[in-house]
Amino acid sequence: MAMRQTFNETTDPSFGARHLPLVRTRMREQGLDGLLVPHEDEHQNEYLPDANDRLAWLTGFTGSAGAAVVLADRAAVFADGRYTVQVRAQVDADQFEIRSLEGDGVAEWLATAPSGAVIGYDARLHSPQALTTLKAAAAKAGAQLKPVTPNPLDQAWGEARPAQPAAPVVPHEDRYSGESHASKRARIGKALSDVGAEVAVLTAPSSIAWLFNVRGGDVIRSPLPLGQAILNADGTARLFLDPAKVTNSLPGWLGDDVALDAPEALDAALDGLTGRKVLIDPAQSSAWYFDRLAAAGADVVxxxxxxxxxxxxxxxxxxxxxxQAHIRDGAALARFLHWVDTVAQHTLPSEREVVEALEGFREATGCLMDLSFDTIAGAGPNGALPHYKPVGDKIRRMETGSLLLVDGGGQYLDGTTDVTRTMAVGEPSADQRRMFTLVLKGHIAMATVRFPVGTTGHQIDALARLPMWMAGLDYDHGTGHGVGSYLGVHEGPQRIAKLVNTQPLLTGMILSNEPGYYREGQWGIRIETLQVVTEPRAIEGGERPMHAFEQLTFAPLDRRLINVDLLTPDERAYVDAYHAETLAKVGPQLDGEVLEWLTAQCAPL
Structure with missing residues (x-):
């Protein structure tokens, strides 16, 4: 099994000098003074096929969140804090001003556009919510945003643009999904009727994959097919897929109640919804759909x-x-962590070699379909960048006396994994052990919390931060994100973070638990496992049933980094129980030196 790679894994700051003039020429031909270039594609994907990675083609930046604005005489690229190092390594600062995506980001920069400027945007690439903010910022400057067809960047890319992906769309069997797609369609159809809608337009690849119990390979690191669907309240549907993706088994799998159509039929299908109540998600679907439905006279919900x-x-x-996916993945992780604790301690490999080692152990399972995201390996100071990716001349080797942070995951037919472990290189300092243990205490608090029905993620986020807050410390990312079932590694609507989120945590939701600490210029620490919300149960002597979390990830913690004196008796008991369960579940998958190593790692503190 060969895993796909993104088309620009290396640093190439010449992108801007080569491609900006081409885009500006096409802008002038359409009478434009500027162009918005989001990272998102027509499906609002986080991870993109090469043909839709417009931001990477224009700027060289390959992160999963960003944007650019091109004006006649200047341009800017925007990235969030995860990609501070990467964006500066990949983008030519002489061509693009490098700005933060966070806060007002693009809108703030747009507010400085020349008065009277006409700035184009591709309505297929922006959600209505995002456009509202950007239009207000442009108006503040006396500029105007204008939808344009065709996209000037696509014209400039021309014949060099990769072909649209056409990976086969295959059935995802009920033994993995647990519910037939006919049952799902009936269930979602009833939900439409309950809110007064007759039809839903679905454009999110993860929803299409889930609803029809299919998987594809159009999107890097996620088993998703690109397409659209129109679902009726009676459960019948039309699924729009490139015929090149349609495998021989697919029509029979979908059955008579699902009509397969080519993408070219979508426009007419939307036009045919005149007078019907059509549900569509403004956070998931681009402005183009809303414009088209409005023009057709649909009653948009x-x-x-x-x-x-x-x-x-x-x-x-x-x-x-x-x-089961996590036990299988746990065996690969045990082999990797053993390698880090033995071979790598002496050879001090580069971050890239560390990444290749972990990916090799996962591939050796024989069940890996893809990674769930590009593996993060941060040695020393690079570990202090929460979502650092080893690129170009920023790659470091492991260093004795420092730490190694590795965050990676796999896509398996039965589940998606995501785990982070931090390891000492050589003998850790007392300071490193203290900070690791503070992070561990927060991690344990989130793993062991009980919470009543109706609790949201932001209401419990502080539990993971409390040990650090009491020491005057914090971390600047969320504590937990949702994870799909052989789908995207980042899945909403659930999350655990400081930001207010109105979605209660429900039975069956899978979330990460990943507090961290990052000391700029020195090293970083993060401990991440996945856990699933359990059914609410009574607590002896309690009055209300409480949800809890069941741990899914089983990989040993680096014992050398734990200061046992900082743990309470209950926290120490948790670590011992977690390690005992790790050995019981993962140990049978191992033998020889690795099993001996895991047994020692999982011994009581």
Missing amino acids: RATDPCALPRATKNATEIEGAR
């Missing part, structure tokens, strides 16, 4: 994608699949 919440609340089959 703006509401959350009806597949989002059912997809996030895993059924018993999906949860058991996640358990």
